[in-house]
Amino acid sequence: MSSVLLSSLPAVPEWVRELPTPAIIALAAVGVPFLAIFLNVIRQLVIPRGKNQPPLVFHYIPWFGSAAYYGEDPYKFFFECREKYGDVFSFILLGRSITVALGPKGNNLSLGGKVSQVSAEEAYTHLTTPVFGKGVVYDCPNDMLMQQKKFIKHGLTTEALQSYAPLMYSETEQFFKNELRLTSGSSPKTFEVFRKMSELIILTASRTLQGKEVRQALNSRFAKLFHDLDGGFIPLNFMFTNLPLPANRRRDKAQKEMSEFYMGIIRSRREGESDHEHDMISALQGCEYRNGVPLTDRDIAHMMIAILMAGQHTSSATSSWTLLHLAHRQDIADALYEEQVAKFGNPDGTFRDVTYEDTKELPLMDACIRETLRMHAPIHSIYRKVLSDIPVPSSLSAPSESTNYVIPAGDFILAAPGVSAMDPRVWEEPSTWNPHRWLDEKGVAAAAKESYSGATAEQVDYGFGQVSKGTESPYQPFGAGRHRCVGEQFAYLQLSVVISYIIRNFTLKLGTPEFPQTNYRTMIVLPLKGTTTFTPRKRAI
Incomplete structure (x- = not known):
């Protein structure tokens, strides 16, 4: 049987056989990745995605997926994908399937999920345990x-x-x-x-x-x-x-x-x-x-x-x-x-x-x-490992879909509360x-604060005392x-x-003409080269 299958494959062109070995290796090094990219693109364009699966962000490179697009500016990625796919979509990140659920209800899907459905421990233990140590937090x-x-x-x-x-x-x-x-008699100084x-x-x-x-x-x-x-x-x-x-x-x-x-x-x-x-x-x-x-x-x-x-x-x-x-x-x-x-x-x-x-x-x-x-x-980005299938409420699925999405066990679900906090559909000039x-006691911010930690917010005891749930704020x-x-x-x-x-004792001035950009390449969102000049006030105490 194997000889029949091999005989059915197209013959290697003569010109390829005559190439020196280094040239053949170089050709394979270029051709194999190109073929992988080509097949990955064809698969996304031709093979329909499962009816219950969230839409997948288009990507060229298999396994690598949307890592560069997401990693350079996560919020730009989230907002642009939301515009194209809706509040729920999936993307490939270094071989992992990540489903993003945006908005207050999307945040609640993972942050308010049951321990039988989502796990922070399985999402983070390999990152935090070597730093914190065994037996605590996510270990x-x-x-x-x-x-x-x-x-x-x-x-x-x-x-x-x-x-x-x-x-x-x-x-x-x-x-x-x-x-x-x-001190009060010092000259101004500029620091990062x-x-x-x-x-x-x-x-x-x-x-x-x-x-x-x-x-x-x-x-x-x-x-x-x-x-x-x-x-x-x-x-x-x-x-x-x-x-x-x-x-x-x-x-x-x-x-x-x-x-x-x-x-x-x-x-x-x-x-x-x-x-x-x-x-x-x-x-x-x-x-x-x-x-x-x-x-x-x-x-x-x-x-x-x-x-x-x-x-x-x-x-x-x-x-x-x-x-x-x-x-x-x-x-x-x-x-x-x-x-x-x-x-x-x-x-x-x-x-x-x-x-x-x-x-x-x-x-x-x-x-x-x-x-x-x-x-x-x-x-x-806040991750959770999906332990059991999560049905997505119809309010989060694309309006054109006749069935709801399901996030399968084994995938990761991502919440991005920062998107809700910067959403122009919620905040004026976000x-x-x-x-x-x-x-403003009657403004959007006051309502958001109330739903997060106010007297009317839902109170839950997860085992460390009463706390405002706040997952839909x-x-x-x-x-x-x-x-x-x-x-x-x-x-x-x-x-x-x-x-x-600081504000009692110094006046402040930016050390650069423009407000600093954001560095998203670290685990914590930090200012990129943000300098400030501190000038002591004359009556500093």
Whole structure:
């Protein structure tokens, strides 16, 4: 039979047989990829897609798919595909089938999905576990993660946040005076704002949540460990597990050393060798799961690494974007300064300290932070692994379809809350940074905030206490559903204190003629070469 089949194949042309071997190899190297691309295009154009399958974004290169189109500017990709295919569509990303579900209802499809249908753990564990460590976050069953989030909330009580405010302010003051050498008599200085905010955010977080010992250990060695550990958060590691890259070897070495560092602190405290305040380590010590199994020292160490890494990225990005916008909008910066004067000003021109309660009574400050989070969501894409087929509601399927789509088990579903937050169908002038939209009690922003975390929002207990579900709000700055961030109040406090100090003491100006572009090639959405000039105010305190 095989000889019959072989004899039916067309003969190799004589001119090909006469080519030297290197030429034949070169011809194959060009011809095989060309043939693969040709067949992939023909397949998409000729073979009809399954009736229940979402439309597939057209792509030329098999396996590689839409990686370049999506990776260069995800939001441009999402909006252009929505215009062509609707709110639900699929694309190929390095061999994986990804289904995107846009809009509030699309976000709810994955972020509000049942644990039997979607899994964050299977989507992210190969990226996060080598960085955070074993047994925590996405390297454990979802029920255990929910209990871990409840443990973390023990270190985020109102009393704890009240004690954190003056520590944050003191760290900010010392950073500008000692590290940046910016005081009332200094000349203006220009910095790459994200670099400096990253340094400041880790200082304020370490002095409060992380603990006094961590703050005292912040030296060049710790900075290198953090840098090497952070190097594990590269998009390539999301798609491929444990590639033999130098960055991954440095990541693994740093993870081990950082774990030992935290376990050393825990041992010293247990032996009474350390004088410490109430921080996250003390809150986690003694915690037990519902089955009676206590957190081990290594569990606590890995949770502390996760807290450090997660909060560092988002707060550094958000504070940087906020300062860049204030440097670009002097009118809003001036109004923010006047708010500080009205709330904290003393008769002699000085300011009193910021308290936790104060940060809840700064409407313009709150509006600036919220508007920044609306325009610059730290994460542009949120993935879930599909565990069982997900029927797509008819409201999300294309109007011309007579049947609903089904997202099959084994695929990935992607939510992009940033699309809803920048959707011109929802927001007026969505590309304009306008904090005043949040001060309109009857506006779209107020309604979005209410549906996300207001008194009328649906409340759910996923295992870490009552929380607003928020999965169908067009504004989801800290995630939604069971994976909503428990550090939301800490982040608002941190951002408010840092920005309060800066706006009291400095005027800001962009260091470039144009507002900085966005860098989408990192895991967190960051400003691309955003510089700001800090000029000390004459009456800086």
